Amino acid sequence: MSYSKTIDYIYNLQKHGIKFGLNNIIRLVSILGNPHKAFYSVHVAGTNGKGSTSAIIASILKAAGFNVGLFTSPHIVSFTERIRVNGKEISEDDIIILTEEIREKIISINSFDTDFSPTFFEVVTAMAFLYFQRKGIDIAVIEVGMGGRLDATNILTPEISVITNVDFDHLEFLGRTLKEIAYEKAGIIKEGIPVVVSSQDPEVLKVIEAKAKERNSEVYLYDRDFSAVLRRNDPSGVCFDYFDDSFIIHDLYLSLAGEHQMRNASVAIKAVELLSKKITPNFEPLTPNFIREGLRDVKWPGRLEMIHGEPPILIDGAHNPSAAKVLSDAINKHYLGIYKRIILILGVMDDKDIEGIMRHLLPIAYEIILTSPNYDRAAKPAKLAAIAASLGFRNVKIVFSLKDAIEMAVKIAKCGMLNSKCEMWSTEDETIPKSEICNPKSLILITGSFYTIGEAKEALGYKGVLTRLRE
Known part of the structure; x- marks a missing residue:
């Protein structure tokens, strides 16, 4: 099969829907050996920050000399982003080879059991495991797809479990209360395996600690067993001091922006420290220099990522209220001092807490452009406008395609809306001299979903496969 046909096959597996349970994945990986x-593995669950935390863990381990696999979801632009070894994405050729191998195994079982129908995520998870085995990695950092307890990745018996911030998301699958959601996340805790936990709501922490006690697993909690003190926080990254019983490290620099990333990095450091103690006989001990190098070198797209210079465009995958609040706080603290006006492009999935997201993001915007990525789960711009109006934001612009929304935002950023000459400007018109640009201090912010920011990157020239991206 060609790469495009291979990707079509993988995405067509979505017709099987989302199936919670481990029977399919256990059977699939069994026939793959x-x-x-x-x-070794580190298993990372949570609502917000699990992707960033996974990337930081992998970066530190790579700096320490390990051969490291990283499995995350969703991708932003290219499917190959999901599976990496030592920071390098899986090749398209390897995806073709592995998919065909897995497909043939499924066909062989279907010859006598037609009910065996692995889902999209189960097949991709099996592909990642098979790729990591073939590459001879030492350690894999595996991000949960959704929830934890019944997620396909939960067949792992990791050396360390990690639970990042838990909040409301995927309510139709994980439960309507924090307690129910926390129960699903805590399902990754295994017998006797340490679990590193980020800051949590007391109700969430109670559930996690109860599950850990049941499983005889020690809990290491941020701000109780280890902590960090912020030294500097700006759009380029954060500088902080890290503290725990094993060591104190001053002036660590993380190349990811936002104070929340300091917490993610601290959780990652603690996880790597505990991991190193478990596997030290086989590998070189962890040192502060490895941590410094790993934090400095980490790259994780789609989180306060500046992707365009003139006018500046910032993207962030915030897709629930707590992530929107983190984004809003970062904009207020670090970007409104640099840029006088925020031009917000917002596209959200229909099954998300749209009102909760808007409550945090609309107040920071000078102009609000409501749009919809090309995906069947996306909320219609008219629905977004109605919710915005109910919150008191009636002066919004509705644009039906993300590409057109970006063009409108660029026009506003470069020209402003009050200058009649600028009203005629378009992204294809280079006739307006720079001296007539009347608003050079605007920032375009694109957010609301990974679908939205992925399609935005493609519209701005990033090559990828975006069709039917699964969040």
């Missing part, structure tokens, strides 16, 4: 048993 249980590749997930060939390497």
Whole structure:
């Protein structure tokens, strides 16, 4: 199969929907030889920050000399982003080879059991495990797809479990209360395996600690067992001091922006420290220099990521109220001092807490452009406008395509809305001299969903496969 046909096959597996339970994935990896048993692993669950935390853990381990696999979701532009070894994305050729191998195994089972129908995420998870085995990695950092307890990744028996911030998301699958959602996340805790936990709502922490006690697992909690003190926070990254019983490290620099990333980095450091103690006989001990190098080198797209210079465009995958609040706080603290006006492009999935997201993001915007990425789960711009109006924001612009929304935002950023000459400007018109640009201090912010920011990157020239991206 060609790469495009391979990707079509993988995405067509979405017709099987989302199936919670481990029977399919256990059977699938079994016929592949249980590749997930060939390497150490760190398993990361949570609502917000689990992707960033996974990337930071992988970066520190790479700096320490480990051969590291990283499995995350969703991708932003290219499917290959989901599976990486030592920071390098899986090749399209490897995806073709692995997919065909897995497809043939499924067909062989279907010859006598037509009910065996692995889902999109189960197949991609199996692909990652098989790829990591073939690459001979030492450690894999595996991000949960959704929830934890019944997620396909939960067949792992990791060396360390990690639970980042838990909040409301995927309510139709995980439950309507924080307690129910926390129960699903805590389902990754395994017998006797330490669990590193980020800052949590007391109700969430109670659930996690109860599950850890049941599983005889020690809990290491941020701001209780380890902590950090912020030294500097600006759009380029954060500088902080890290403290725990093992060591104190001053002036750590993380190349990801936002105070929340300091917490994610601290959780990552603690996880790597505990991991190093468990596997030290086989590998070189962890040192502060490895931590410094790993934090400095980490890259994680789609989180306060500046992707365009003139006019500046910032993207962030915030897709629930707590992530929107973190984004709003970062904009207020670090960007409104640089840029006088925020031009917000917002596209949100229909099944998300749209009102909760808007409550945090609309007040920071000078102009609000409501749009919809090309995906069937996306909320219609008219629905977004109605919710915005109910919150008191009636002066919004509705644009039906993301590409057109970006063009409108660029026009506003470069020209402003009050200058009649600028009203005629378009992104294809280079006739207006720079001296007539009347608002050079605007920032375009694109957010609301990974679908939205992924399609935005594609519209701005990033090559990728965006169709039917699964959040």
